[in-house]
Amino acid sequence: MDKDLASIVLTEEQITQKVNAAAAWLDERFKDALTPPLAISVLKGSVFFFCDVVRAMKTKTQIDFMTVSSYGNSAETSGVPKIVMDLSASVHGRDVILIEDIVDSGHTLVRMKDLIIGRGAKSFTVVALFDKPARRQVDIKADYSCFETGDEFLVGYGLDYAQQYRTLPYVGILKREIYEK
Ligand code: IMP
Ligand code: MG
Numbered sequence: 001m002d003k004d005l006a007s008i009v010l011t012e013e014q015i016t017q018k019v020n021a022a023a024a025w026l027d028e029r030f031k032d033a034l035t036p037p038l039a040i041s042v043l044k045g046s047v048f049f050f051c052d053v054v055r056a057m058k059t060k061t062q063i064d065f066m067t068v069s070s071y072g073n074s075a076e077t078s079g080v081p082k083i084v085m086d087l088s089a090s091v092h093g094r095d096v097i098l099i100e101d102i103v104d105s106g107h108t109l110v111r112m113k114d115l116i117i118g119r120g121a122k123s124f125t126v127v128a129l130f131d132k133p134a135r136r137q138v139d140i141k142a143d144y145s146c147f148e149t150g151d152e153f154l155v156g157y158g159l160d161y162a163q164q165y166r167t168l169p170y171v172g173i174l175k176r177e178i179y180e181k
Pocket of ligand 2: 042043044045046101102108
């Protein structure tokens with residue numbers, strides 16, 4: 001385990017189980033879809049989870065990416081998510097699957113939902129690896145979330161603190177002394 005972590009929340013084996021369960025849930029939901037859904041990764045945090053889920057799905061999806069940033073280099077959201085890089089595909093008339101790493105305050109998800117529905121998507125489904133329900137500032141939730149967690153700060157498997165730790169293959173709780181110093 002990385003020395004900056006207090007403990008591990010999801011091992012690589014547990015991640016695989018969560019990924020397969022999320023993919024099976026999406027396959028069931030889209031089993032009658034006539035056209036391939038558009039799966040969107042909210043970068044950078046969801047990148048590994050996204051790649052694993054779309055490859056575990058039997059349903060063929062098309063993929064696209066959007067970079068949203070709300071943090072700067074702190075452990076608290078600014079509350080104003082910024083679109084740093086927009087989608088390349090049109091979502092008009094499409095079934096959209098948004099794949100998120102964590103729903104925390106909910107601001108990012110509200111922003112994404114307004115944007116994608118506003119652009120005329122036919123449906124909008126959100127899958128999140130983590131949900132932090134106790135931290136919600138706005139009333140929104142994922143349609144499917146793999147794991148509920150408290151207010152610990154998590155890193156690894158795409159999740160960062162100040163752009164570090166993303167490439168750890170597991171998810172752990174960052175020691176408080178790292179982000180409170
Ligand atoms: P929200 O807009 O507050 O819901 O923020 C959601 C985004 O904040 C997530 O997509 C993550 O990128 C980031 N985030 C929230 N909690 C954590 C955490 O514990 N570790 C790393 N990133 C986090
Ligand atoms: Mg994110």
